[in-house]
Amino acid sequence: MKFLDLCNERFSLRDYQNKPVEKEKIEKVLEAARLAPSAVNFQPWVFLVVQTPDGRSRVIESYKRDWIQSAPCFVVAFANRQESWKRKVDMKDFADVDLSIAIEHICLQATELGLGTCWVCNFDPATLKSNFNVPEHLEPIAIIPLGYPSENGGVSKAIKNRKQLSEIVKWETL
Numbered sequence: 001m002k003f004l005d006l007c008n009e010r011f012s013l014r015d016y017q018n019k020p021v022e023k024e025k026i027e028k029v030l031e032a033a034r035l036a037p038s039a040v041n042f043q044p045w046v047f048l049v050v051q052t053p054d055g056r057s058r059v060i061e062s063y064k065r066d067w068i069q070s071a072p073c074f075v076v077a078f079a080n081r082q083e084s085w086k087r088k089v090d091m092k093d094f095a096d097v098d099l100s101i102a103i104e105h106i107c108l109q110a111t112e113l114g115l116g117t118c119w120v121c122n123f124d125p126a127t128l129k130s131n132f133n134v135p136e137h138l139e140p141i142a143i144i145p146l147g148y149p150s151e152n153g154g155v156s157k158a159i160k161n162r163k164q165l166s167e168i169v170k171w172e173t174l
């Protein structure tokens, strides 16, 4: 798929088929995350794959929405704050930026494979951390449900509700 077509095709899928995702496809989306750039190439991330009924219910407990229950697989993306680059001049931590790039690689690669995803950040981090005994230095950044689109959910949202370029791009001066 051409890159802009891929960007158009990716959308937030909130209705999944009750069908497991093949291991090779999960590995492929994780490979896309692995290849993502990161500040100073520190790669401050960990990706937890959850597919079992018990694991899925522990994820869902942190984000209680009906739609998410249909997802057969979750990738939970964690930032490792011990490994992330901090800018010396102001100690700004770039873990969130690094994780965002890797997570979007996952979403775009999944789209190319005919899979749907949705960024989910509005979960309860304390619940997620306690349900998976997450060590202190790892911060859950996003839950990414992964699966095949259901018949209804799979309707392509190719026409995106986005600001126009003229609203968001300034040339030479702000």
Ligand SMILES: Cc1cc2nc3c(=O)[nH]c(=O)nc-3n(C[C@H](O)[C@H](O)[C@H](O)COP(=O)(O)O)c2cc1C
Pocket (backbone or CB within 6 Å): 010, 011, 012, 013, 118, 119, 120, 121, 122, 123, 157, 160
């Ligand atoms: C950082 C981030 C956090 C998000 N968190 C949630 C979330 O908690 N729940 C949800 O349903 N969608 C969430 N979304 C999805 C956005 O609502 C969605 O990307 C946006 O409305 C644009 O729609 P599209 O993804 O279909 O193009 C999140 C997206 C981003 C980038």
